[in-house]
Amino acid sequence: MVDHLLGIEGLSKSEIYRYLDTAQSFVEVSERDIKKVPTLRGKTVIHVFFEPSTRTLSSFDIAGKRLSADTINISSSSSSVKKGETLLDTVRTLESMNPDVLVMRHSESGSPHFAARHLSRASVVNAGDGAHEHPTQALLDLLTLRQHFEPKGLGLEGLKVGFIGDVRHSRVARSNIWAHLALGNDVRVVGPSTLVPHEFADSFGSGRVKVIHDLEQGLEGLDVVVCLRMQLERQDEHFIPNLDEYSKEYCVSERVLAKCCPQSVVLHPGPMNRGTEISGDVADGPRSLIRQQVNNGVAVRMAVLYLLARTAEPHEEYER
Amino acid sequence: MVDHLLGIEGLSKSEIYRYLDTAQSFVEVSERDIKKVPTLRGKTVIHVFFEPSTRTLSSFDIAGKRLSADTINISSSSSSVKKGETLLDTVRTLESMNPDVLVMRHSESGSPHFAARHLSRASVVNAGDGAHEHPTQALLDLLTLRQHFEPKGLGLEGLKVGFIGDVRHSRVARSNIWAHLALGNDVRVVGPSTLVPHEFADSFGSGRVKVIHDLEQGLEGLDVVVCLRMQLERQDEHFIPNLDEYSKEYCVSERVLAKCCPQSVVLHPGPMNRGTEISGDVADGPRSLIRQQVNNGVAVRMAVLYLLARTAEPHEEYER
Amino acid sequence: MVDHLLGIEGLSKSEIYRYLDTAQSFVEVSERDIKKVPTLRGKTVIHVFFEPSTRTLSSFDIAGKRLSADTINISSSSSSVKKGETLLDTVRTLESMNPDVLVMRHSESGSPHFAARHLSRASVVNAGDGAHEHPTQALLDLLTLRQHFEPKGLGLEGLKVGFIGDVRHSRVARSNIWAHLALGNDVRVVGPSTLVPHEFADSFGSGRVKVIHDLEQGLEGLDVVVCLRMQLERQDEHFIPNLDEYSKEYCVSERVLAKCCPQSVVLHPGPMNRGTEISGDVADGPRSLIRQQVNNGVAVRMAVLYLLARTAEPHEEYER
Numbered sequence: 032m033v034d035h036l037l038g039i040e041g042l043s044k045s046e047i048y049r050y051l052d053t054a055q056s057f058v059e060v061s062e063r064d065i066k067k068v069p070t071l072r073g074k075t076v077i078h079v080f081f082e083p084s085t086r087t088l089s090s091f092d093i094a095g096k097r098l099s100a101d102t103i104n105i106s107s108s109s110s111s112v113k114k115g116e117t118l119l120d121t122v123r124t125l126e127s128m129n130p131d132v133l134v135m136r137h138s139e140s141g142s143p144h145f146a147a148r149h150l151s152r153a154s155v156v157n158a159g160d161g162a163h164e165h166p167t168q169a170l171l172d173l174l175t176l177r178q179h180f181e182p183k184g185l186g187l188e189g190l191k192v193g194f195i196g197d198v199r200h201s202r203v204a205r206s207n208i209w210a211h212l213a214l215g216n217d218v219r220v221v222g223p224s225t226l227v228p229h230e231f232a233d234s235f236g237s238g239r240v241k242v243i244h245d246l247e248q249g250l251e252g253l254d255v256v257v258c259l260r261m262q263l264e265r266q267d268e269h270f271i272p273n274l275d276e277y278s279k280e281y282c283v284s285e286r287v288l289a290k291c292c293p294q295s296v297v298l299h300p301g302p303m304n305r306g307t308e309i310s311g312d313v314a315d316g317p318r319s320l321i322r323q324q325v326n327n328g329v330a331v332r333m334a335v336l337y338l339l340a341r342t343a344e345p346h347e348e349y350e351r
Numbered sequence: 352m353v354d355h356l357l358g359i360e361g362l363s364k365s366e367i368y369r370y371l372d373t374a375q376s377f378v379e380v381s382e383r384d385i386k387k388v389p390t391l392r393g394k395t396v397i398h399v400f401f402e403p404s405t406r407t408l409s410s411f412d413i414a415g416k417r418l419s420a421d422t423i424n425i426s427s428s429s430s431s432v433k434k435g436e437t438l439l440d441t442v443r444t445l446e447s448m449n450p451d452v453l454v455m456r457h458s459e460s461g462s463p464h465f466a467a468r469h470l471s472r473a474s475v476v477n478a479g480d481g482a483h484e485h486p487t488q489a490l491l492d493l494l495t496l497r498q499h500f501e502p503k504g505l506g507l508e509g510l511k512v513g514f515i516g517d518v519r520h521s522r523v524a525r526s527n528i529w530a531h532l533a534l535g536n537d538v539r540v541v542g543p544s545t546l547v548p549h550e551f552a553d554s555f556g557s558g559r560v561k562v563i564h565d566l567e568q569g570l571e572g573l574d575v576v577v578c579l580r581m582q583l584e585r586q587d588e589h590f591i592p593n594l595d596e597y598s599k600e601y602c603v604s605e606r607v608l609a610k611c612c613p614q615s616v617v618l619h620p621g622p623m624n625r626g627t628e629i630s631g632d633v634a635d636g637p638r639s640l641i642r643q644q645v646n647n648g649v650a651v652r653m654a655v656l657y658l659l660a661r662t663a664e665p666h667e668e669y670e671r
Numbered sequence: 672m673v674d675h676l677l678g679i680e681g682l683s684k685s686e687i688y689r690y691l692d693t694a695q696s697f698v699e700v701s702e703r704d705i706k707k708v709p710t711l712r713g714k715t716v717i718h719v720f721f722e723p724s725t726r727t728l729s730s731f732d733i734a735g736k737r738l739s740a741d742t743i744n745i746s747s748s749s750s751s752v753k754k755g756e757t758l759l760d761t762v763r764t765l766e767s768m769n770p771d772v773l774v775m776r777h778s779e780s781g782s783p784h785f786a787a788r789h790l791s792r793a794s795v796v797n798a799g800d801g802a803h804e805h806p807t808q809a810l811l812d813l814l815t816l817r818q819h820f821e822p823k824g825l826g827l828e829g830l831k832v833g834f835i836g837d838v839r840h841s842r843v844a845r846s847n848i849w850a851h852l853a854l855g856n857d858v859r860v861v862g863p864s865t866l867v868p869h870e871f872a873d874s875f876g877s878g879r880v881k882v883i884h885d886l887e888q889g890l891e892g893l894d895v896v897v898c899l900r901m902q903l904e905r906q907d908e909h910f911i912p913n914l915d916e917y918s919k920e921y922c923v924s925e926r927v928l929a930k931c932c933p934q935s936v937v938l939h940p941g942p943m944n945r946g947t948e949i950s951g952d953v954a955d956g957p958r959s960l961i962r963q964q965v966n967n968g969v970a971v972r973m974a975v976l977y978l979l980a981r982t983a984e985p986h987e988e989y990e991r
Binding site: 072073074075077101103105120123124127128 | 382387
């Protein structure tokens with residue numbers, strides 16, 4: 032019986048805390064002179080990315096290497112997937128190499144779940160599937176918030192959290208929302224109705240996620256503001272009239288934050304479009320936790336790999 | 352004096368068994384919790400692939416890493432070969448990095464042999480050269496057959512083996528045929544005369560390989576049926592009329608196997624075109640050894656790297 | 672306080688010798704059976720190459736692995752730099768992964784210096800920035816010369832050194848010239864005025880580098896002849912009339928060397944255009960040190976990584 036991390040949906044509060052506690056314990060490893068532990072020596076982690084990625088892939092790769100795992104990167108550009116091989120054949124080929132963990136990014140929702148159903152011995156980690164989930168991003172966002180609130184005697188619960196902008200297409204928003212609902216937080220999604228449809232909110236259960244189309248009203252009283260990346264092609268797809276008009280109405284600026292939620296902190300999953308969904312003064316200002324988010328990426332991925340692939344006695348065969 | 356694995360042609364029966372025995376001993380390593388041995392620690396394996404590959408490259412890469420070698424991947428897309436550097440200059444540049452093993456795939460037959468002649472200290476492994484040889488694929492096919500036949504009290508000798516389909520362009524067929532001839536087996540090639548020319552058969556020595564153009568006659572009494580991948584561009588090159596007509600006459604289906612060689616097992620080097628050269632019921636049915644083939648890839652490549660690059664006292668310098 | 676290697680400009684003679692002494696001590700490691708030392712175990716080296724490269728990247732990658740560092744390769748083709756992320760955002764993302772060394776190649780001069788200014792804890796190595804510097808190439812050229820001259824009772828000082836050909840665009844020439852000036856050598860640049868402008872020579876300080884437009888006069892009495900790669904696009908850019916005429920006047924042949932500087936040795940950074948900037952008889956002849964240059968690449972990069980990233984007690988955490 033192997034475990035997977037396919038999404039935040041369905042995780043209990045205690046499972047979320049287990050990931051966060053473990054991740055926090057790994058933060059320190061990357062700050063050592065010798066930033067490596069032998070925990071996953073002799074384990075194989077295969078990264079199979081059907082969408083291009085630098086940050087997430089590098090972050091997983093470094094995480095695996097700092098745990099002493101062997102890591103292999105397979106990208107779609109070099110892959111026989113191009114030659115029309117089915118996802119099932121690809122998954123079976125990968126399984127034949129006896130990986131302990133398969134980290135998968137795919138443009139189609141549900142692909143990692145498909146892989147997990149067809150693998151008997153490898154754990155699957157979803158590194159982003161379509162507009163569905165991106166669970167390690169949500170975990171690093173939570174870890175960042177916890178590091179911010181705990182020294183103030185607060186925690187991750189009882190927060191008012193808003194997601195601003197292109198909610199409809201955001202796997203980051205989706206994974207984060209499941210997490211905040213599990214933690215019992217008050218969740219809002221804010222943006223124009225084309226990008227923030229009621230059906231989206233309803234998919235989390237009736238009435239659990241509030242939809243607000245006016246920015247100031249949406250920000251009112253928030254503790255946590257999560258700005259989402261606007262993808263430029265949304266304009267051609269007629270989800271927004273044009274970027275200038277969009278940002279005039281929805282760009283999160285210091286002015287509007289100071290007015291509506293002066294105590295709030297701001298997250299952004301990156302890469303940012305400064306001036307479109309977030310203003311430069313917010314991105315680089317004191318309420319921004321954006322650099323801390325990036326800094327937590329490796330620790331969170333180390334925790335996930337560790338929790339899925341560790342075994343009771345990791346050293347017995349190798350240390351002869 | 353260094354050894355190479357440039358092809359199966361010229362290997363003796365005992366050399367083939369040495370590879371298979373060693374490979375079998377490595378199967379178990381990949382099933383351990385800690386799937387890694389320190390045998391090639393401090394050795395450098397460079398993969399230089401001038402043709403795209405996922406399976407073979409990943410399989411070699413994992414094999415090297417499970418032996419604790421350092422592995423480096425150089426693909427033609429990022430290579431200065433593009434800038435018109437000659438193969439000789441490339442080989443000399445690679446040699447200057449003191450690799451222990453160079454694993455090479457190239458679209459031109461004989462390229463790995465050229466490299467081997469110009470390298471004084473590195474072993475060369477042919478990972479596929481044009482339509483010439485692909486020796487590790489043949490070894491993993493043999494290992495798969497041995498694992499199937501030995502528990503039945505049989506072995507790899509005294510078999511009737513047929514290669515079906517696009518024999519002319521197949522380095523997999525060529526390497527396998529040399530192996531089965533060395534083992535003294537009865538070898539046939541089966542397909543339309545455009546894909547299975549008499550010159551091909553004659554290249555193994557007069558009368559050693561039988562040519563049969565009718566599928567049922569070709570399958571008659573076979574122990575081992577090796578289906579070969581049809582490359583779609585063959586149709587444009589006028590080697591076959593069209594895929595539909597081809598598969599009507601030559602697709603290996605359960606119906607024809609049950610009629611002509613009910614005891615046979617089936618191999619396919621992958622990736623498969625289901626419905627063209629092999630039917631789905633054969634691919635997924637009880638006589639298919641296709642998944643076992645893939646499963647043996649890493650063990651065979653571990654064996655090859657080990658036999659070429661190991662030294663008598665591998666640990667003396669490192670274990671201080 | 673971290674060190675960087677951004678260029679040869681500004682290095683003292685003793686700093687240059689420190690790199691060369693260290694590099695010489697690493698030559699032997701790559702000739703061992705077990706060509707690996709645990710010196711940088713637990714260190715992370717990120718290669719971020721915004722220009723394609725095989726030789727330099729592979730050479731750094733092997734150097735890092737032979738020192739037991741974890742190495743990560745990020746190339747621009749897979750990078751979110753493509754999506755318009757600024758260099759600053761990229762550098763910050765990379766820093767968040769806590770690398771010990773960032774090895775950067777970039778088409779714009781000064782990019783590694785920019786990165787170094789914005790990184791507080793990682794060392795930056797310039798692996799080539801525009802037409803500016805390529806310091807590890809200069810170091811391996813010097814090491815090659817030292818290995819040649821020292822057995823003859825000579826050293827690296829008191830030499831007459833000439834750079835022939837496309838000096839204007841050559842970061843290799845620029846880094847080498849700074850080195851030879853620091854060593855007190857007599858330096859000349861030789862070629863047509865379009866490729867060897869006086870402004871170039873003046874950038875090293877007035878009168879320190881001699882400009883000569885006639886090949887025979889330029890070669891007269893040289894101890895070291897450095898041929899530079901002619902980039903084919905120079906013709907379209909009207910820096911040279913055409914390659915045939917260029918090579919008639921400036922190709923370094925055995926005939927002209929025997930006449931003007933019979934004792935000289937010849938370097939070329941590769942890859943060579945035989946018949947354009949260097950004749951085949953020189954490239955493969957007895958005065959060529961070109962293969963030794965390539966052979967020194969890994970040792971020089973090991974020395975650079977070692978000197979920048981080593982710590983006093985590298986094993987204390989890992990060897991439990």
